[in-house]
Amino acid sequence: MNATVVSAGFLTSVQDLGRTGFRQSGVSTGGALDAHAMRVANALAGNDDNAAGLEATLGKLRLRFEDERIVAWCGGAFTVRIGDENLPPGHAGLIGAGDELVMAAPNEGSRGWLAISGGIDVPLVLGSRATDLRGNFGGHDGRTLRDGDVLPLGKHGDLEIAAPWISEWSAPAPWAVTEYRERFLRIVKGANWDAFTAEAQTSLVTASFTVTADSDRMGARLDGPNLDRNEAGDLLSEAVAPGTLQVPPSGQPILLLGDCQTIGGYPKIAHVITVDISIAAQLWPGDRVRFHEVALAEAQQLFLERENDFARFRVGLDLHRS
């Protein structure tokens, strides 16, 4: 069975948790920019964590379903409707055969992740269903969705509920909608922290930075005080990762996101911690952001706590369903 893309919206692509194992061939992880939001939506829809769903940027997405499916979404402050029913973030909803799901433009934030029971059944490419928009492979023909596209859906379990139906239970609120109002991103020091001037180090954690227009899934370019180094000069390229805050010669930092290149030559002043990538994934031109330094051990503790919370959430969902 399929879902038809009645309206593809501004920029919508098929994404899962990303591609691993091919960095040595220059292939970045990609996948949902907020992988945590994607897996929470998948859990609500009764899918495996890594099932393929949709990443919708700025919404305006309309899908029509051929058969009954459970759908769920997380991310920015969107309004999503199944027919006339409102589907709140972090809740599961049943959509009937022939019904339409509409994701309107967000009030705040920029991206939302929609999971559909059974997942989007596009072929695995290099072990993943994620769309690599730079390499033009994976997902739906290696590209963003267009009006009229037909998405094959995978098999799912029995749905013994009548449409329309919205679950009373939900995902924890901070997971359902990213707390975008407080755009404080926690960072750990980068490999080249010491190469920056004391002023630059202070500016990074005290000043506010504005996201500029030339930002995309590769990275958010930031405008703020110049982050200067003690000595200019070229560095050898080395690995970078989503969350890396690199500083080109202009002194204006770039926060790398999921589609970033695998290696880069700009100095790395800091890295946004993994649990705060969810906030980074909502940034949009004009947004302001600040940074706050934490220790590596704290960043990893926060990650571990979220993993444990997510494991408990999955167990809780199973209890609700049984």
Place this chain on the structure above:
Amino acid sequence: MRIEPLGDSALLVRVVEEFHPEKSLDAVLRATRQLEAAAIPGVIELASAYSTVAVFYDPARIISFEEFKTQIEYALHTSLEPARPRAGAVPAIEVPVCYENEFAPDLGDVAQHAGLSEDEVVRRHSSARYRVNCVGFTPGFPYLTGLPAELATPRRATPRTEIPAGSVAIGGAQTGIYPSKSPGGWNVIGRTPLRLFDVKQEPPAMFQAGDRITLRQISREEFDSLRQ
């Protein structure tokens, strides 16, 4: 050898402090094989480049960073089975390159910068021997060392918004080949008809770090006939 964090879910092993085109690469390849052989729990994947190997890991599967770092250090001090390095024993891969004007918008600039004729730039570029230092930037993009020093040309002040797939280019002291259409700031001096990245191949990139490469100048006719 130094190990430092690369965010909260990766670390960088600085295998050598001073970069040397051949020696550093061999040391990095060796460290990569040591880490692969160790199969340390929690390790997701590796990414090598020039003088470093990055180790991506799952922070939920390690006890602590210090403990994990110790495991990495141990692996890097474990001797390997006598290896058959891909480089050295294996013959160089020959890459056909057409340097005709329509594929070489920046050949004039490179020639001017080097103080050589365009023909001489092509002759020297196509007769040098190269080695793949790493693959990255875009899927399958090989960074080659071995560019004759006189051909080194600074990156363009304004990057081009679109460089065609197969373009052979010079960026500083390096040369590389764009596997797919992409923006880029390197000086384009030729084009290969080969397909450098194919998701149906295993591995998907035609080149791997350590490979030796030679270039062969071809005509426009041969370019067309080789084009896949």
